[in-house]
Amino acid sequence: MIPEKTIITSETSKSSPLNPSSTRIICHVCNKQFAQYTCPRCNFRYCSLPCYKSHSVQCTESFMRENVVDELRQVRSDDQTKTKMLEILKRFHEEEEEDDDDIMTDDGEGSSSTLPEETIQKILAGDEISFDDLSLEERKGFQRALASGELSKMIEPWDPWWLSSSAQRISLGAQGKQLVQCVEDEDDKEGTFVSDIPRGPDAPLISPSKLSSTKPSPLLPLHLVDVLYSYCFTLRIYNGEWQSDSLGAATMVLSVSSVLGQNAQPGTMKEVLSFCLEQTCSSAYKSLGGGLKFGLNLVDDVIHLLSLGNAALVCLLCDLQRLIRCAIQEVKSSGRDLKKKLKLADRKVYFMMCWVNDQIPEVWQALESSVRAEKNSIVELNDYKGFRDLKEKAHTQKGGVVIEEIE
Secondary structure, eight states, X not given: OOOOOEEEOSSOOOOOTTOOSSEEEBOTTTSSSBOXXXXXXXXXXXXXXXXXXXXXXXXXXXXXXXXXXXXXHHOOOOHHHHHHHHHHHHXXXXXXXXXXXXXXXXXXOBOOOOOOHHHHHHHHHTOOOOGGGSXXXXXHHHHHHHHHTTXXXXXXXXXXXXXXXXXXXXXXXXXXXXXXXXXXXXXXXXXXXXXTSOOOOSSOOOOHHHHOSSOOOTTHHHHHHHHHHHHHHHHHHTTTOGGGGHHHHHHHHHHHOHHHHSOOOOOSXXXXXXXXXXXXXXXXXXXXXXXXXXHHHHHHHHHHHHHHOHHHHHHHHHHHHHHHHHHHHHOOTTOHHHHHHHHHHHHHHHHHHHHHHTOOHHHHHHHHHHHHHHHHHHHTSSSHHHHHHHOOOOOOOOSSOSSOOOO
């Protein structure tokens, strides 16, 4: 216990609960003001809220934690939510028990895989449960459910923002700057707020002629298709939540995009789509649902995005730039090479964003037709082997820079 410092005043003390006598105690934190309060946990004397907050992290955190727990205890899920959750848990464990009928314990008795009532109550109360909290049998059951894909059925599928009706109404300023959006109405129960659309640039975009003295390459439309495909691929794999792992998402973008990841310069639409589809069908992404069918669906995404025009494309590239910049912040000091590649990709995406904003609608119509025609030629192939044999190797020449680096 810290010895209390006191000051004896010469004035007659007034009757007050905060000043019961003429002997007043100095605050143990600032040592300047009189201590008018006492911490209920450690009897520490303090004068104000700032001093209370700084006197003991343990006391303040404990106080806040208890308040939160009390609030959570008062929260009660409605009957419909509880019933739905219990039905999911019951169905999950009934299927698990059927799979475990042949599994016996050492004493010859069948092992029970039913989730304990305590764990179920934690789930219903919204408490967080970690893998370490599970028993050995529960861990095995969780791993089996994870491997079989049973848990993925509980994840709500993500609807790509570019397929929503709001994507048809995206509007940006003349220089690509984000316009003021409507604030969500508290009484709006339908969730019509267009927060699903990525925010556009916060500052006006610069003309490409001011970013580089060299005239933009005529291959930029092809390279844009490569970038759009890699973005759609990544967001679909991450179920729209790249923020959960921005570094992993950015690494995926670089692996699928030859333009951003390998500094390649594909010169034909066939080279662009061949590389993208080859990555999609590779063993690295097969377990994530990759394959030719998935790749062709991504090509449809690219076609749809091109039909939306400048504003949607600018918002997409702006979102991709945010993804890359978040990843740059996560790269550790040992990943200098990756950080360098990400910074180069950031500059390329920004240049492409400025270039896209400067184009006329006819550019996207022609590009959409080109992508559609190449997709149709791929669909005509009998099988994946034929597609692979027909594929032309993308040229990854290092000489010459299509998109000039911005200092």
